[in-house]
Amino acid sequence: MMSKHAKEMGVLKEHLGKHQLKFTRQRELILDAFLKQEHITAEAMYHQLARKDPHLGLATIYRTLNLFCEAGLAQARHFGTQTQYDNVSHKGHHDHLICTGCGKIVEFENCDIERLQEEVASRNGFTIQTHRLELYGLCSRCRH
Amino acid sequence: MMSKHAKEMGVLKEHLGKHQLKFTRQRELILDAFLKQEHITAEAMYHQLARKDPHLGLATIYRTLNLFCEAGLAQARHFGTQTQYDNVSHKGHHDHLICTGCGKIVEFENCDIERLQEEVASRNGFTIQTHRLELYGLCSRCRH
DNA sequence: TATTTTTTTGAGATGGTTTATCAATTTCAA
DNA sequence: TTGAAATTGATAAACCATCTCAAAAAAATA
Incomplete structure (x- = not known):
């Protein structure tokens, strides 16, 4: 097997x-x-x-x-x-929203952002292999 | 003075x-x-x-x-x-293009990406405080 | 201003994480 | 099975950041 x-x-x-x-x-x-x-x-x-x-x-x-x-x-x-x-196999192509209050992590994926990343890269002569995008902030519960 | x-x-x-x-x-x-x-x-x-x-x-x-x-x-x-x-007083948040071959780092700023980030965040109830975006790949010289 | 109290500094020691070293071992192709 | 080449484990070394503490500097007080 x-x-x-x-x-x-x-x-x-x-x-x-x-x-x-x-x-x-x-x-x-x-x-x-x-x-x-x-x-x-x-x-x-x-x-x-x-x-x-x-x-x-x-x-x-x-x-x-x-x-x-x-x-x-x-x-x-x-x-x-x-x-x-x-x-990497767990994460796939997912980016993260991370709450600085409680540590909660929300995964997301956004094709438009990925497309813009490619644009920025090629404009600078780069070929992207991988990337990391993390947004830090407060979730709705921690904001109150 | x-x-x-x-x-x-x-x-x-x-x-x-x-x-x-x-x-x-x-x-x-x-x-x-x-x-x-x-x-x-x-x-x-x-x-x-x-x-x-x-x-x-x-x-x-x-x-x-x-x-x-x-x-x-x-x-x-x-x-x-x-x-x-x-x-922090330098307004624009700078993201990074990083060459995995030679380690070269290119800074960039992209309003469209930032706007989309805000969109993703608010859709999930988050308020962004800061973020981190790093694109890893090969620069034009290292690709050859 | 002189004195006293409190904080800060500089130099080096220390602590924690990651990489380098190298003889012995393991892999793999012939 | 043999031998060249790569890998391993143990530990030393490198590295970054923080801690220690006597001496110096800054603020508070008289």
Whole structure:
């Protein structure tokens, strides 16, 4: 039977192949764990995986999560003092409205905004690979 | 003659007064330098001010920029691995195009995108305080 | 103005996160 | 199975930001 994460595993393997990198037990383990999360820090993943493999090093977690970023499976986001690694397959193309009062997060998608982003990019000679849009404010309940 | 930054200096003094803090030569010097920038890191300001005052400490820069944030004159933003202190008095909010190849950063501003953001927010009952838009991709040079 | 009190400063130590180093191990193609 | 090449784990190092504390400066008081 195929893994639950066959598609992402394929993306990873393709990236590895293109860059003369190797498919290892650790990379498989970390990807499996990563895909179950919406976002996670390296430290949190380190502790979470300590049970499955007590010898898995923190450096390997960092290296691997950064590898996932290069492969387009993850996206790093600096949050406070730590780095959050977002699961791109969960997030899809969704942007976020974040309430600074209660922390509520509302996802949205807006084609017009995306189109304008493309316009801005091409006007500057850029080809967009990914983007991040976060709107911070107060939700209706917190405004009162 | 009045300083070029009389208004912001007033905001600072008011904040200091309200919190039993003192108006010092260093705070004045740092505010003057800060207001000339659109955004800056503590480290960059440290080097920039080293000529004017070689004994000005890095800790003081950090303390003072954080103070400006509390006073509403600056806004801290985690960008890459460092913290950028944005000058709030510069009206236009600047978004960023970031090259994943060479790290080049191009600032832009787009009224249409901002208007659409407001629309999305109000449709969801939110009032926007601030936002963050980053487009990641390859610049023309890195694409080849 | 002189004195006292309170806050700030500078220099370096410290703390927390991420990356670099390198010998030993693992992968993978021949 | 063998050997070249990449990866790993442990830890050192780098890095950014904050903390510490004696000395200095600023405001309050006399």
